[in-house]
Amino acid sequence: MINFEEAYRKVMQHTLDLGVEDVGLLKSTGRALAEDIMADRDFPPFDRATKDGIAINYSAIKKGVNSFAIEAVLSAGMPQTMLGDTANCMEIMTGAVIPENADTVIMYEQVTIENGVATLSKKPTKGQDVHKKGSDVVTSSVLLKKGKRIGAAEIGVLASVGKSKVQVKRLPKVCVVSTGDELVDVDQVPLAHQIRKSNTLSLFAALQKKGIMAELLHLNDDRKVIKESLSNILKDYDVLLLSGGVSKGKFDFIPEVMEMLGVQKVFHRVAQRPGKPFWFGKQEEMNTVVFSFPGNPVSTFANYHIYFLSWLQKCLGLPQEEKEVLLEESIQIKPPLTRFIQVKTEVKKGATWAKTIRENGSGDLTSLAYSDGFIRLQAREAEYEKGELVPFVATRN
């Protein structure tokens, strides 16, 4: 048995290089950007009006001109024109190109227009309401760096530079495997001694939030069936997430079968609760990583968020999201196990506080629906005090 820090470090040492792929822009939301994105031209690409009103040449103001004959009306989408006489003006709409010979925009609210002549009610400042060419971004400057998760804002930037295809990190192919003869499908009515599958569906949903469409597979507690099935899926997937079959029971065949299939055990059992019988290994030849979680719902859910999500984040080249919260109550954690305790969080005055929730052991599936994550408490002699800052593993995002 190893301790939590060591287990975490070992998991993080076994990340996969997933490579990259091109996806359509509107399919790239949530993905990890794998290329630097450069401006293909200045932005704005031209001197651009930011108000509806009139465009003038400021030199006229200096000469004392206050009324301007209107030469034309310019709207967004029209090619650039030229102000013929710098004592005149052109009406101009937001987004339109400032005409040659003009440099300043005065919004309609400060202009009276009568008989084709615009008269100012307020003296402008030179260059006002003109969004200058290249003032946001100049051609070839890097707008987005690789290693960023693509959100709605990034989609806008990618669109503006014409990236209809975006290079992103490939997501791992994941197979989620449940084991256990007691499990029946969700749409079945279980007999007295049976229960419905839930862990693997929960994992499926969690993976879905990361954009991963996992394959679901169930294996009964039969050594031969398990061996044959795992042999195939090790070839076809980057990651296997298993739930169950790793405890000390007589039908917990997973560790044994894994080693038969050339999956090298990195560790089995971690000094933590819940989630102690966690088995982690890698099939080097097939480049497949195996997270084999204990069958209890809280154990599987905890270890997925503690280990797998950090591992995934690192594989994708995304920064780790380490969070901390303030304890709402004092807690005593006796050695030797590191504890992951379910909490509900509440933000008060900008600070996040965590309150433990009633939980009936690692079989208590429903408790997960009432918590926002786990606080991580190392075993220590001194009590954790109310108001103390502790690490937090979020399960709601």
Add this chain to the structure above:
Amino acid sequence: MINFEEAYRKVMQHTLDLGVEDVGLLKSTGRALAEDIMADRDFPPFDRATKDGIAINYSAIKKGVNSFAIEAVLSAGMPQTMLGDTANCMEIMTGAVIPENADTVIMYEQVTIENGVATLSKKPTKGQDVHKKGSDVVTSSVLLKKGKRIGAAEIGVLASVGKSKVQVKRLPKVCVVSTGDELVDVDQVPLAHQIRKSNTLSLFAALQKKGIMAELLHLNDDRKVIKESLSNILKDYDVLLLSGGVSKGKFDFIPEVMEMLGVQKVFHRVAQRPGKPFWFGKQEEMNTVVFSFPGNPVSTFANYHIYFLSWLQKCLGLPQEEKEVLLEESIQIKPPLTRFIQVKTEVKKGATWAKTIRENGSGDLTSLAYSDGFIRLQAREAEYEKGELVPFVATRN
């Protein structure tokens, strides 16, 4: 022009009753639960072993028995059996049904087995490592209440009670409409006076994160085309999100066309920056709500998160997520406009701090990729001080 509070209140007064629909369990992630979920039986449904080891009748311990002949091996998924002699034991695996006549489990770590006899190395306590029938949940108790967003944990609970179909709130059908002759498609090379569409793609991605697959439509600045197109989409969609065409420009036909189509203006223009020319209305007959945002990228992005997401949350019966952050610096906001200022947030000692980012006005699309949201600052004479708590509109979740 109305102020922010009034605009927000009016938007929230125009929510839609979207009704409900049944979706497959694995498609329900992220959706708003529209039914109470009840336990269809006790959970656990039977007295269940939580460790691998042996099951005994505790009365034997009281009689001084320390070695137990093993009658059978019980695994998860086997129907309940009976311990024939209370002086004997059965081996039992995690998840298996405790046999009749047994009440206590002792894990393998505290047992030595030799010649079919298990000898204890530690005295057990009565009932240990038995997860009692109904101790988590009793039949018919409510496990999840309607109005909850379904996450991975809820999927597990729904699966455990056999909900292969789940009743959720219907999502609105949304059409996202860009206007402006200057706009070209992402895969086109714009001419000098043109720019690529970006706002509506950004909105598409933001909606996608809420599970809404929007329709994208572009309209040139032509009154007739706009009228005909909007007339059709008002019939087919619950919500129209428009970007552009609501300023004071001569080609800003949206407000006028909306009223021609029977969309009642609720308000136009809000005393805020960015996002002032926001037009909001409803076609009562067709039960369609129209959010018409200004064309500038920051304005559209801000108003979507400030108004539309709150509106959506309320339509779905989900709680509003009101957030606050601490100011990293002092800021002066002169009346009369409410300001939404882009910030980068950082969590320090459990508290979220906000630092304003360099932004070049509401046309600066790239700034959105560097911010985590907007702080909302009401205009006031007194300066906002460093460390002050202010409302925050997140744009990253």
